[in-house]
Amino acid sequence: MGTVPRNRPESEGYDESRLGFGRIFTDRMLTIQYSAEKGGWQPPEIKPLEKLILHPATLVLHYGQEVFEGLKAFAGPKEDDILLFRPDMNIARFNKSCRRMCIPAIDPGLFMEQMSLLIRKDRDWIPRAPGTSLYVRPTIFAVDPFLGVAVGKEYIFYIILSPVGAYYPEGFAPVKILVTDKYVRACRGGVGEAKTSGNYAASLLASEEAHAEGFTQVLWLNAVDKASIEEVGTSNIFFRIDNEIITPALEGTILPGVTRDSVIRLARDMGYKVTEGRITIDQVVEAAKSGALKEMFGSGTAAVVSPVSLFRYKGTDYTVADGKTGEVAAKLFDELTGMQTAARPDPYGWVVNIGK
Numbered sequence: 001m002g003t004v005p006r007n008r009p010e011s012e013g014y015d016e017s018r019l020g021f022g023r024i025f026t027d028r029m030l031t032i033q034y035s036a037e038k039g040g041w042q043p044p045e046i047k048p049l050e051k052l053i054l055h056p057a058t059l060v061l062h063y064g065q066e067v068f069e070g071l072k073a074f075a076g077p078k079e080d081d082i083l084l085f086r087p088d089m090n091i092a093r094f095n096k097s098c099r100r101m102c103i104p105a106i107d108p109g110l111f112m113e114q115m116s117l118l119i120r121k122d123r124d125w126i127p128r129a130p131g132t133s134l135y136v137r138p139t140i141f142a143v144d145p146f147l148g149v150a151v152g153k154e155y156i157f158y159i160i161l162s163p164v165g166a167y168y169p170e171g172f173a174p175v176k177i178l179v180t181d182k183y184v185r186a187c188r189g190g191v192g193e194a195k196t197s198g199n200y201a202a203s204l205l206a207s208e209e210a211h212a213e214g215f216t217q218v219l220w221l222n223a224v225d226k227a228s229i230e231e232v233g234t235s236n237i238f239f240r241i242d243n244e245i246i247t248p249a250l251e252g253t254i255l256p257g258v259t260r261d262s263v264i265r266l267a268r269d270m271g272y273k274v275t276e277g278r279i280t281i282d283q284v285v286e287a288a289k290s291g292a293l294k295e296m297f298g299s300g301t302a303a304v305v306s307p308v309s310l311f312r313y314k315g316t317d318y319t320v321a322d323g324k325t326g327e328v329a330a331k332l333f334d335e336l337t338g339m340q341t342a343a344r345p346d347p348y349g350w351v352v353n354i355g356k
């Protein structure tokens, strides 16, 4: 404790209250190489953050064999606290994504141990201003220098850390979203439930077009029927219609969000009826027209809960309730962020303290 981080640009206006997302990195990185030829996983290394030098034929650059995760480490009330939120779920999802992408799974215990070690070494980087955290980005990809379409035999697994700012520095900012029936994100049998790079590349054009029309995110519909709802941007989606909370079921096309799972559990324990099932855009439009649509919000690690104020579907704009943040979204946000920073009790055992 107490040492000034080597690369932390204190003198150049480094300001915890204005961190933004994903441009500042800590001093170190963890790498674990995998080589089929050398018998699999090699010893983990924690070393100064450095550039990767890749052959131009590197498999991932051509055929996209890659998986990543995203979670946050929080400072807690005690000086030594380093709090992770349900990291076991991220690790399990990482391995599930790897299976889908023909990437070797990593031992969950090793993953947790090495990730914790890295975060502890760079603990001075964990920001303490309200709403801030240290974003943790595990990644794996195929590194073989080979131009054939094939499963890689060599991989690099690494974890990098990035201090990130409060998502809502000035309070909730409800977003406007565009329902697209032009592009689709995933279909059953595809890779929609894997956190793999191609899903994000495939979504860029839709979000660029949405941005150009003044929308923050795209709401994705089912690829086959263009009727049932899937997710919003890179978040899961929830609707409150009267007093029932509805979210699309996990059927292979959407990301099984850690936040989604936590929201379902919390909302049920708050006494709401929560349904995981099919919900169509027509139902949502009807509910918006009749006034039954009380809330609509996304869920994900970055924003935790992201209220939607308005959506456009087939050229018509629909305001969600009065366009302000709904009470359920606000309660869930407070509860989740409170738990994550140990400001509130955690009856679920979701928060893991890796500080010591």
Ligand SMILES: *Cc1c(COP(=O)(O)O)cnc(C)c1O
Pocket (backbone or CB within 6 Å): 070, 195, 231, 233, 234, 235, 236, 254, 255, 256, 257, 258, 259, 260, 299, 300, 301, 302
């Ligand atoms: C990561 C992600 C989510 C949210 O998952 P969390 O575990 O809650 O962060 C939702 N949808 C997509 C497409 C994602 O990539």
